[in-house]
Amino acid sequence: MLRVALVGAGNFAAKHFAALHALPDRVNVAVAARSRPDTPFAPAPHIPVTTFEALLADPAIDAVVISSPNGLHRPQAEAALHAGKHVFCEKPLALCAGEARALARTASRAGRVLMAGHLTRHTPLYAAAAEIVRSGRLGTVRTVHAARWQSRDKARDWRMRTAQGGGAPFDLLLHDYDLLQWLCAMPESVVASGQKHPLGAYERLTASFACPDGVAATVDGGFVLAPGETMISSLHVAGAEGALDIQTPGDDPIHVRRHGGAPEPVPVDPDRLGVDGLRTEFLEFFDAIEGRPWNRLRLGDACNAVAIAAAFTALCDLVFSQFVERVLNLIS
Numbered sequence: 278m279l280r281v282a283l284v285g286a287g288n289f290a291a292k293h294f295a296a297l298h299a300l301p302d303r304v305n306v307a308v309a310a311r312s313r314p315d316t317p318f319a320p321a322p323h324i325p326v327t328t329f330e331a332l333l334a335d336p337a338i339d340a341v342v343i344s345s346p347n348g349l350h351r352p353q354a355e356a357a358l359h360a361g362k363h364v365f366c367e368k369p370l371a372l373c374a375g376e377a378r379a380l381a382r383t384a385s386r387a388g389r390v391l392m393a394g395h396l397t398r399h400t401p402l403y404a405a406a407a408e409i410v411r412s413g414r415l416g417t418v419r420t421v422h423a424a425r426w427q428s429r430d431k432a433r434d435w436r437m438r439t440a441q442g443g444g445a446p447f448d449l450l451l452h453d454y455d456l457l458q459w460l461c462a463m464p465e466s467v468v469a470s471g472q473k474h475p476l477g478a479y480e481r482l483t484a485s486f487a488c489p490d491g492v493a494a495t496v497d498g499g500f501v502l503a504p505g506e507t508m509i510s511s512l513h514v515a516g517a518e519g520a521l522d523i524q525t526p527g528d529d530p531i532h533v534r535r536h537g538g539a540p541e542p543v544p545v546d547p548d549r550l551g552v553d554g555l556r557t558e559f560l561e562f563f564d565a566i567e568g569r570p571w572n573r574l575r576l577g578d579a580c581n582a583v584a585i586a587a588a589f590t591a592l593c594d595l596v597f598s599q600f601v602e603r604v605l606n607l608i609s
Contacts, residue, residue, distance in 0.1 A: 279304045279563060282332040282362075283318075284353060285344030286311040289367060291320040293344050296555035303563050308332055329353065333360040340390075340566065343367060347448060348441040351376045358387045365562045367394040368451050372443045374584035381576045390565045392558075393579035397452040398459060399554040399561070402523060402530055405545050406512065409521055409533060410460050416518030418492055421461060423453035425498035425510045432500035437474040444478025445471075445499045446586040453496045454585040455578065460514060462489045463581050471593040472499070484589050 281304050283294055290309075297306050298321070309318040310329045318324045332338055333356060340363040343353050351371035354364045364384070370393050371377040384391035397403050410418060427449055436442035457464065464486035471482035481499025488494055502509070512523040519535040529542040557573075565571040 278302075279339045279566065280307040280337055281305065281340045281342055282307060282335075282338045283309045283324075283342050283344065284311075284329060284332075285346075286318065287344065287346075290344035292555060293342055293367075294318075294320045294324075296553055296559055297342070299553070299556055300559060300563075303560070307338060308335070329356075333357060333362065338362060340365065340562075346435045346441055347443055348372060348435070348438075351380055354380055354391065355383055358383050358389050358391065361387065361389065363390040363562075363566050365392050365394060365559070368396075368455075368579065369393075369443065369447045369583050369586065370579050371583055372440070372447060372587070374580060374587050377580040377583040381580055384576070390562065391576060392562045392565065392571070393574065393576065394555075394558055395452070395455050395574050395579060395582070396554045396558065397456055398574050399557040401545060401554075402525070403456065403512070405543060406514070406521055406523055406531060407460060409543070410514055410516075414519065414533065415514060415516030415521060417490075418461060418514060418516045420513075420515045421457060421488075421492065421494040422513040423456055423494075423496050423498075423511070425449055425453055425508065426502050427498075427500050427508045428502040428504050428506045429500050430504040431508075432474060432480055434476060436500075437476040437478045437480060439478045442478060443586065443590070444474065445480055445482055446478075446589050447583070449500065450482065450496055450498050451582050451586055453498065455574075455582040456512065457486065457488070457494050457496065458578060458581055458585075461492045461494065464488050464494065464585065467585070467588055467592060469589045469592045471589075474500075479590065479593060482589065482593065 297304055308325050308327050310327055310332050314326045314328050318326050341357040343366045350366050354366045357364045370380055436448050442448050466487045467484055469484040471479040474480040481501055483497045486494040510525050514521045522532045523530055531543045532540040533543055534540040561571045
């Protein structure tokens with residue numbers, strides 16, 4: 278049985294713990310690390326709490342699950358790999374593409390598994406959508422549109438600081454950048470615009486992508502819903518023969534229609550819909566540690582998702598700076 282250490286004390290760390298706790302035959306959550314080891318780990322007060330440095334030095338720990346703020350992912354994952362631990366790192370791997378790819382090389386040299394937590398790929402709803410696209414049921418894919426809207430109260434301070442969270446491009450819409458490359462391919466070019474949060478990072482954005490084989494795609498979203506509202510997400514994929522739509526929340530979240538026909542709900546087994554995507558991620562992580570193949574998310578794809586987010590941010594910064602310069606010239 279694998280002994281795992283959980284790094285982080287926020288809401289997602291609690292979700293990670295619940296998913297790990299549901300796999301008692303595969304894993305034992307031996308310890309949690311947080312910045313204040315004198316306080317209990319709220320989701321499970323019986324779990325010992327220690328420092329990050331202490332768990333790295335513990336030879337009994339096989340793997341580390343990193344659930345800390347985004348800006349800490351890369352240095353913590355790198356330190357864990359150097360300490361000989363396998364690493365499951367919640368997305369994003371890093372806040373720039375170069376650091377993400379360097380982290381992948383570190384894992385390769387260390388001979389340890391590094392897996393990025395891209396939950397959407399492991400969610401049954403989106404897995405069903407990918408199966409439909411790849412089956413050819415829609416014909417050749419022409420356009421993809423993804424949107425993800427989250428409540429403003431989820432835009433915590435660290436998320437909206439460029440060096441700590443990276444804003445919506447890295448924290449929220451990375452799911453959709455990854456969906457885009459999963460369903461189509463790595464985009465070849467991007468046109469983007471965004472709205473900045475007062476703390477510096479982008480809180481809302483729109484991007485248009487040109488993908489191989491003439492596929493046009495857009496991603497739209499941000500932290501704009503009223504506080505307390507449930508996140509809204511959608512996916513539209515149109516092909517030469519038909520189209521697919523996902524809307525969550527919703528009673529029948531996935532529909533397919535032939536061109537000229539009526540939308541038809543896609544029957545997804547309710548049990549599959551109820552499967553915890555985090556649990557599926559961890560099972561694949563443990564399988565990889567034990568030498569079995571893992572194909573749902575390759576490490577290169579996780580690095581590519583970071584590259585897309587970084588390119589978007591850089592482009593928006595360029596457009597924003599040029600806009601400010603033009604305004605200043607007009608009023609000077």
